[in-house]
Amino acid sequence: AALRPDDATSHYNLGHILQMLGRLDEAVDSYRTAVALKPDHAEAYAHMLHQKARMALWDEAEERMALSILHTAPDAIPPFAMLAIEDDAERHLLRSKAWVRQKVDGPGLSFPRKRGDAERIRIGYFSADFHNHATMHLMAKLLERHDRSRFEIHAFSYGFIKDGFSDRAAQAVDAFHDVSGLDDRAIAQLAKDRQIDIAVDLKGHTQEARLGIFAHRPAPVQIAFLGYPGSTGASFIDYLVADSVVIPETHSHFYSEQIIRLPDSYQINDDSRVVPASRSTRADHGLPAEGVVFCSFNSSYKIRPAEFGIWMEILRQVDGSVLWLLRDNRWVEANLKREAAARGIAPERLVFSDKVALPEHLARHGCADIFLDSFNCNAHTTASDALWAGVPVITKLGQSFAARVAGSLLHALDMPELVTETEADYTRLAIELAQQPDRLAAIKQKISQNLRTTPLFDTDAFTRNIERAYALAHQRHLDGLRPAPLTIGDDARHQRKYAA
Secondary structure, three states, X not given: OOOOOOOHHHHHHXXXXXXXXXXXXXXXXXXXXXXXXXXXXXXXXXXXXXXXXHHOXXXXXXXXXXHHHHOOOOOOOOHHHHOOOOOOHHHHHHHHHHHHHHHOOXXXXXXXXXXXXXXXXXXXXEEOOOOOOHHHHHHHHHHHHOOOOOEEEEEEEOOOOOOHHHHHHHHHOOEEEEOOOOOHHHHHHHHHHOXXXXXXXXXXXXXXXXXXXXXXXXXXXXXXXXXXXXXXXXXOOOEEEEEOOOOOHHHHHHOOOEEXXXXXXXXXXXXXXXXXXXXXXOHHHOOOOOOOEEEEOOOHHHOOHHHHHXXXXXXXXXXXXXXXXXXXXXXXXXXXXXXXXXXXXXXXXXXXXXXXXXXXXXXXXHHOOEEEOOOOOOOOHHHHHHHHOOOOEEEEOOOOHHHOHHHHHXXXXXXXXXXXXXXXXXXXXXXXXXXXXXXXXXXXXXXXXXXXXXXXXXXXXXXXXXXXXXXXXHHHHHOOOOOOOEEOOOOHHHHHHXXX
């Protein structure tokens, strides 16, 4: 960039390096320089918006200009960067398709041989996240609970982090393949050599994703699951695991995959996780001893001006309340406190805590009263954490997969009263629960009872349901049939209720 200061690509690449180093402000400057030099540089605009969102650095005029470019740009735009910027399932799909078309190399379709139905079905899970990561927090027990009389489970790990969760995964599966040193083609060939029947991609368009593996067709049936809340846009991904809340039937055309609708929530949870008894007090976290503590432990990029303005109105209406947030990076606290002051709320009513290990994080939920969800990209694992710890999550249904996840979780917990459809209803519900302690206590009591009696935290039931989906998809292949929508169980009631 120093040698060729007029080269937009150099500044764009420098932006990547800087954001990987955590120097987000400098990364934004580099992306901004790239678009100044090349005003139609769509990728640079997308990354600039995402890094600014991570910093909670909001500039309506600059964002409006960037979106005007992004809505018409023919160039590939990183799909994940835009999930929290706007809630538009159609645009998410178009971006995913463009990204795969321009960025993912592969030879096209080549189907391995069909295997007899007398053999165990071989499932391959592919991810970089077989370590202390949200994906493993959710699905570690799924790996352990698969029916080994019917399924042979393989993990293909292309990540470089090894820890206790890696060991747990390796012990849970029939074969753990460390493929971190192999390229996409070699990984696909290994899966073919192992005669994998169903390849399950746990990454989609998230960080360290390698969709190129699936472009080489490592298995005759390929399924996207859990990691990315949206369509891959890839013709070589046959199915997407969802449910009737995150993808109502009326939304199916926004997804390139055939939809597998599970009967409850698409999200697996580990019901063996322990919520430690909290040894900390509110004071230990800088929280007031009295008053309602609202929290939102989402990553900072999910917090957008629309919900933040509503959160400030909620604080205004609920005397003595505070909002408890994560200190995601060194810019977030100052920027959000400045935004609070601009909306007439004392900055000290925003309380920030650092990220901590999962057991400690679960335990500190005991100091919170109500979790306020974000809109364009909901709380996902974060919402499950809060509910598992007994904290009510108030959400608003959006249009895209990412904006409907918390609604899916709450429906599977039989807590539909916490799901709203408008900003006004969301605001009203939060204020009413905060001002009606008996009603809030009843909600918490219902959550406590439902944790062990409803499907959301029933790992074994989820495992049986997704195994039914795998078996049906595999049988369609054996029968020479093309992939088609699969509905597991009877969720017609939920389809009617959540159709939007």
